[in-house]
Amino acid sequence: MLRKTLIFLAIASALTACNKPGKEPAKPETAGKQADAKASDKPVQLLVSSEDVLTVQSNSLASGPVITGSIQPERKADLRAEVSAVVMQVLKENGEPVKRGDVLVKLDESSVRDSLLSTEEALRAATQAFDQSQRALDRMKTLRASGMTSIQALDDAEVRRNNAQSEISAARARMATARQQVGRTVVRAPFDGIVSDRKVSNGDTAAIGKELLKVIDPNSMRFEGRVSADKIAAVKVGQPVMFRVNGYGEQQFNGVVRRIDPSANDVTRQVEVLVGLAGGAQPRVAGLYAEGRIDAETADVLMLPESALVKSGDKTYAWKVKGNTLAKADLGMGARDPRTGNFEVRNGLAAGDTVLRHPNSSLKDGQKVEMAAPKVPALASAGTAPAAAKQ
Known part of the structure; x- marks a missing residue:
């Protein structure tokens, strides 16, 4: 009985071992993925054209003190x-153009006109008094010649004539002043320009010295800036200035230092620098904030655009094409040129090196590079086709 039981257990163990799944062969799809993963670890050859690279060159980098201020009209x-x-x-509103001599404001001239009429009457009376005193003096001279009057009487007549003559001069002066006052009731534009600030309306009482309106010449804009006192020694008349104006976006304006104030501000200790606008586009709105830099010093340095730079933490590098290989070049960076937006490269590259213009994150050090052949113009290839057909 025991022998039969052992034989049965042996047969069951053999059957169980036969039913265990064996090691399955690798599927074709899995094998393909493993091959692709191994292939991706190897750098792929990079095909670039002449538009994808740029040559490192030495350019002029200007530096100097910062200048801040506002745009103001000279006139x-x-x-x-x-x-x-x-x-x-x-008669004019804000923003309206005016010509020299145009009437801008009219004031009530009633009282001034009455004063003018009064001075005219005073002049007429003074003229009549002078005529009478002159005739009296002539009679006294005739009587004196015949011995019928005294010398004192003649002198008195001459004094009265002189006083009347003085009254005429005074009356004429008062009349001229009254006429000027009448003319001042009409305010005219002193030059061609634009009304920038209207201060009064119809019916307002205008005392002497009250501001009525402002007129500016938009063609005479200039940059009235200020420079820190510790930087003023580097500023000279005639130096170029590049600046931006608030409200004009990234547009650059050019100017030239025209005048440097000989005294600093008592509060800010800044020195005022007057910048005249150079040719090209000019701001047309007064009072806008402006900020720029005076080109006090110029040096030749290597420059790269921001698009060719790759930043990784505190480090900056570029991808240099050396022969048929791509190399990662760590860079030492300098200042940014506000005129072009390019950055100074102090070390890591040399003049004449070729770098990628727009590198991406998939590049690898040592990757093979192949320069694409220049494209043949379509016009030339189309022109040779008929010739080949004729043959």
Whole structure:
């Protein structure tokens, strides 16, 4: 019985061993993925064209003190009332162009006109008094010649004539002043420009010295800036200035240092520097904030655009094409040129090196590079086709 049981257990063990799954062969798809993974570890040859690379060159880098300020017109006029009167009419609004001599504001001239009439009557009376005193002096001279009057009487007549003559001169002066006052009730534009700030309206009372409106010449804009006192020694008249104006985006404006204030501000200790605008586009709005840099010093350095630089933490590098191989070049960076936006490269590259213009994150050090052949113009290839067909 025991022998039969052992034989049965042996047969069951053999059957169990036969039913265990064996090691399956690798599937074709899995084998393909493993081969692709191994292939991806190897650098792929990079095909680039002449548009994908640039040559490192030495360019001029300008440096100098920062200048901040505002855009202001050189020609501007604050028109104020020269007589005390009521504003009758304002003929121009803000932003309207004006020509020299155009009427801008009319003031009430009633009281001033009455004063003019009074001075005219005073002049007429003084003229009549002078005529009478002159005739009296002539009679006294005739009587004196015949011995019928005294010398004292003649002298008195001459004094009265002189006083009348003085009254005429004074009356004429008062009349001229009254006429000027009448003319001042009409405010005119002193030059061609634009009304920038209207201060009064119809019916306002304008005392002497009250501001009526402002007129500016938009073609005379300049940059009135300030420079820190510790940098003013580097600023010289005639140096170029590049600056941006708030409201004009990234647009660059060019200027030239025209004047340097000989004294610093008592509060800020900054020195005012007047910059005249050079040719090209000019800002047309006064009062806008402006900031720029005076090109006090210029040096030739290696420059690269920001697109060719790759930043990794505190380090910056570029991909240099050396022969048919791609090499990673660690760079020592300098200042940024505000005129072009390029960065100074102090070390890591040399003039004449070729780098990728727009590198990406998939590049690897030592990767093979192949320069693509230049494209043949379509016009030339189309022109040779008929010739080949004729043959």
